[in-house]
Amino acid sequence: MNEWDSFLAYNIIEMWLAYPFVMTVVGGAISGIPKEIIEASIVDGAGVFSRTTKVVLPLIMRTVAFVAVLTSGASLQAFLIPFVLNDGGPMKIFAGKLISSNDLLLLYGYHRFMRDYEWGYAAAFYLIVVMILSVYVYIWFKFVFQRGGK
């Protein structure tokens, strides 16, 4: 199996998992749009396409951004799917180490810890991961939480 195949499979499965959440939240936002706005745009002669892009989308943009940040954050922490599916895909040598070709962020440290028994290396690696996740948390806090997109 090609390494990109399993990467694609992870993406599809993550999308499948995120779908209900996105559907519920965005669907709720769309049904929250007042009917008068839609009717006014019809009266003003907007077609289906321009009604979608110029009226509905701007109104739900904040929700879409909120969902995008949350979903990308969840996928940044993807661990279970690659681990369960094929344990990171076929092995290859990278930078002098034998690693799985699809070691995602968290899985890489886990493999260094469980396969190579390099516990100190894994701990140091996870410290960096915590810093990366802190950047995500900062973005989430700044743009989602404080703006009241909850």
Place this chain on the structure above:
Amino acid sequence: MATLKLYLLKLFLTAVAFSITATLLYPVVYIFLTAFSRLPTLSLDISYFTIENFVSVINDADFRNSLILSSLVSGATVFLALLFITPAAYAFSRFRFRGKSTALYSYLIFSQVSGGFGVASLVALFVFLGKLNLVSIYVLPFLYVSGMVPFNTWLLKNYFDNIPRELDEAAFVDGSSWWTLIFRVILPSSKAPILVLAIFAFMGAWSEFILANLFGFRTLPVLMYKYVGAYTTYWNMFAATAILYAIPIIIMYMTAQRFIGEAVRMGVKG
């Protein structure tokens, strides 16, 4: 002309919606049909219909051991979650103390990156528990509950915030003690979020895989993982196990759907 266009548009949208739904349900249908198949391969073929898979899975000693283990761990997790999270949420909602907002904000942040931080802390946890010889089935519920604390405390705190403070004061004016207030006033009026908390705790413990696998406890998800990793995989058995595994969660969702909606709505609004 306009009617035709509208008709075509509706047809197109229906087709899109149908294909999206089909894509979403495809894996579920697949596993469902495989569970009733006599062939040990993944198949959509229903000409080999049988329910023997379920019978042999239920008669399997491994499965029953895992089922008992999972039920005990999940039950203990629910109990501990209620024991720890409910008083904490009430305190966060009603009292003022030092470090309250710091604790709340760190809970908020941890509830966002719980997956990543959780895996990152596995290294420390594994070494720590291994060196201290503490790896036993009894620590598992405690670990699960500690992972659930941030999100569920927020959920319950927001709900308690919506219960008017006047209720507490009125109870005190009428001469009730703390005991009466908590058990006769507050808890009966927040049945829905507590039920939701119990369900979330159950589902979290029921479906937790990483920790159980790391410490080698054969709960149901680990058992299913072992089926797939085995030399030959009987996919029909796997599918039957998966369906039996999913039944409690489906039943809980169906019975408590109304409460989940209400609690999440009230909890999220804040």
